[in-house]
Amino acid sequence: MEQHRHLSVSQRNAVEDVLTSRDRMMALEGVAGGGKTTSLTAVREGAERAGYQVEGLAPTSRAAQKLAEAGIETQTLQRHLARGEQQGDGQKRLYVVDESSMASTKQIHTFVERLKENDRVLFVGDVRQHEAVEAGRPYAQLQEAGMRTARLDEIIRQKDPALKEAVKQLARGEVREVIGNLNSQCRVHEIGDLQERISEIAREYVRSPERTLVVSPDNASRHEINEAIHRTMQSERKVSTDEQRVHVLYARQGVTGADRQHARNYEKGDVLRCSKGSKPLGIEPGEYARVSHVGRESNTLTVKRHGGKELSYDPRRLQGVTVYRDSERKFAEGDRVQLTAPYHEQRLASRELATIERIESDGNLKLRMDSGARSSSRRNSIRISSTVML
Template sequence: MLSICARHCVLWSIGRCANGCRTRTSHSSPRFPKSRSPTALPPMLKPSVRSAHSREYLGTWGISNGAQPGLFTGTCEGPRCDASGPEKGYTPHARVQQGFLRLLVRAQSALVQRSHHKRRNCAISGARFKRAREVVMASYIKRTIRLNPSQARTLSGFANRRGLSEYALLLKVIDAGFLALLHGTDRETDLAEMASVIGSISERLAERGTSREEASAAEKQIAALDTREAKSHADHKSLRADWRATAEAKGFGEAAQARAIAEAKERARAGELAASPEILAARAVAWAAAKLSERQAVFPASTLAREAGDYAFGRLSHNAISAAIAEAGERGALVPRAYLDRRGAESAGFTTPEAIATEQAMLRLEAAGRGVSVPLASSLAAARTVERAARQSARAGFAWTDDQKRATSALLTSRDRVAAVQGYAGTAKTTTVLATYAREAAKSGLTVTALAPTASAATVLGEALGLRGDTVARHLVSPEAKGLGKGAVWIVDEASMLSARDMAALMASADKAGARLVLVGDVRQLGSVGAGAAFAQLQQAGMATAKLANVVRQTNADTREAVMASIEGHAGKALAALERGGGDVIEGASRDARLATMAQRYVALSPTERVRTLVIEPSRDGRDTLTAMIRQQLVQRGELSSAAVRFEALEAKGLTRAETRQAASYAIGDVVRFARDYADKGVTRGSAYRVERIDPDKAAVALKAADGSSVDWRLRQWGAGKVEVFEC
């Protein structure tokens, strides 16, 4: 039984002496000085000293920061301990010592926490913390040794990150470690033998005719003192090789560690497979939501349920998945939102709190940039610039539309940090509006940067503006994005292809660099691969947007009508307009017949006409088949040689981050390319590795490089978030 009085730092302990007598022991100490918190090693028990009276025993303790030592005394109340009793009856029982040591550690903890509660690092020298997603590890490195180098040990412990504070865990580690050294262990293990401390004590006890099991606490302590040497600082680096050799000899080498880790993972995997339906359903729904939210800001409830079922591999019923979805909605992990498909039909759907936060951050950045910039030109100067550009274009045979003039003037006079141009394909946004704006911005001393989501679009924009185009992803990690200052303009083409996350990152970077941002695109063209229709959302939220609706690329009225009908989603009207304009609409009875007709029509064209002709097939298999048909016919006509050079083309599988962590997402023969180095795994950034073997139970994939080297890739441990996956 322990009772603590914090005011006077007094501990009362009731235990038994080594003779079996009941003891009542008090441990007292002066309070710690307010000006000096304990900042070094926890308190250690000093040797017990026998007093003149046989029923009393004395001891001292101290701490390394110079505080005054305290005194603990104990009195045996049992008849077995008289004035001539054996010496082992005069030392407190181990439990008393343990309780006293714990008291001091806790007292020190209270003072350190009070002084350093706002700091991340612990005040105790030698303390280290490591954090994982759900686990925290606390370590205490003992930096001083007496004689045996193995005493320069590291004490470590793990705990659930949510269940125990880091500092509390560290104190438990120190407490347990020092008590083990003081009193030995309950079991003789190879690890204890490695430490060799207990072995030395046992040898000294054997010389005195006793053993650790039979000796009293006093005899053990005397043996420990006899075997102690003066402390010295340990060189951990020089000792590491010896430790590893000793560990290998004792069966705790790298191979044994790997086996232990593998066994632990197997047990964890078995526990996951044997998890209750409720737990498995919650995991399945969380994984499905993570996968879908990477590509869709709002996803249908039916798709969420289907993906969760795929994750569970038939181990869950529909009712279990539905209940997990409902539970996720109740705790806020899923937020109900109406889902609209391409036809405009509405159904039940969900989004995630993370997606909402990203959208809000993006909209907040755009709104904060309204009215904060100085316009490039006044209204009068902008009008003159537009008229001058329009006259130059007219002399070249291209007349400006009113939409183009208004859009250019709006950009030149804009006071907003973020401005936009919304225009259909073929409205000449780049050659008129953007070219004029970029030219005037450069004249004003601003640095103009051409950006786009894809490399091809960035190249086209850069060539049109006379600049070097760059992708948005590359630009965000470049030094230019961080240090251009307020003299910069970033023009982003195909802005509709940016996800909400990418748009928010781009706007945050522009805000930090003080750069103007011009977003150009068409909300009806290709959307983003990632989640969120960012360009459309910004326009709906009131972002200043100049609009271009007049298509000028097609000069034929029927062709222009076909284009406008396609934009509006009327395929029948578009085909009818093409037929009126002299085009042929040929219907194939089957897929093969359609492809054969396309190949024949293409081959029948002259070489000059082929250069100006596009052959389009929506599917990848159809594209490969059509290409083979065209090549075969050209070979038969003698226009191509029958000799062919075959090469392997890689097609991105387009996996989400959630999918890259699932072994079922891979197939033998897939090619994997990592976006960073993993030196300890033998993986080099940019190198290609082919999938040789897949182990779904262990979430492991065996990879082989071109030089024959193998990599054991554990998807849930490393690399899955920085990888590209291709199929051949």
């Protein structure tokens, strides 16, 4: 560990615990801001010196991108499982599974079943954060069953002592206490009038767009706030006044996983994205289709696919579907946007942030990604939201 003197005591202990363990599977449990990426960089370097090939897996493309910052070649857990059973080649491998609390029982079961003799696994996550959308909480259950667990319990990211204490309270789930703490520090500001509140949010955002996150509880206020920010940015000449209308998709939030099995919950004109695809139905992963007919009595949907070909099916047969409605939204050069679906062709993850550099005559958006990459996206090939995604 001499080459990692920059590590904190918590980080050093966790890295040593991982690298000296003889267990085939173990966990690295860490609080938000605990220096996970720095610790995993040290783990990767130590494992590679011991002859291991380190591979990263994560349940979402955004999490996979964050894991890659530790220098670990990473893909989504879903893509890894979709490859099917692979032949063993004798190579020692260390799989680092990030955001493990979001992996379902079925995914972890399939993943563990396919491990080879020389494979080892480091599950990374926080049992208090998001759990899997699908059934099960295997990450927490493995720990409860006695899986060896190293812990990153010291918050490194937050330097302000008062805010650091607030972060610790949040990590312990003490929401009421942390609000009171922040309020006593005069960090909570309440504005009763709706329009005055929206205007103040817009002014605060314009002061530092790249360092500000706005959160809203519903779509209606999200649209109002986006519009206010857009206009304020234009008045401050941080966004061009030359606008162009662009087609965008927004998720129908009220349609849950159970709802998607019943045709009556769909509407003609809905846009569907099939993240998993279906071999029996001939649907490719990531394909889009538009609902052209709803058979409520027969529980069937008829959708129009790319090229105009129609397909009828029982929605209970197709998993991993997201339901959208489309609308037009005004964009201008300088607007901040966020991707709401991965764009695998250019290795862009869902939830990445970007700034519009140029809107071309054919509707092409030239984006400057916050990650440093640049991407051109056809108006129908990437779903984006104007200014901020709330």
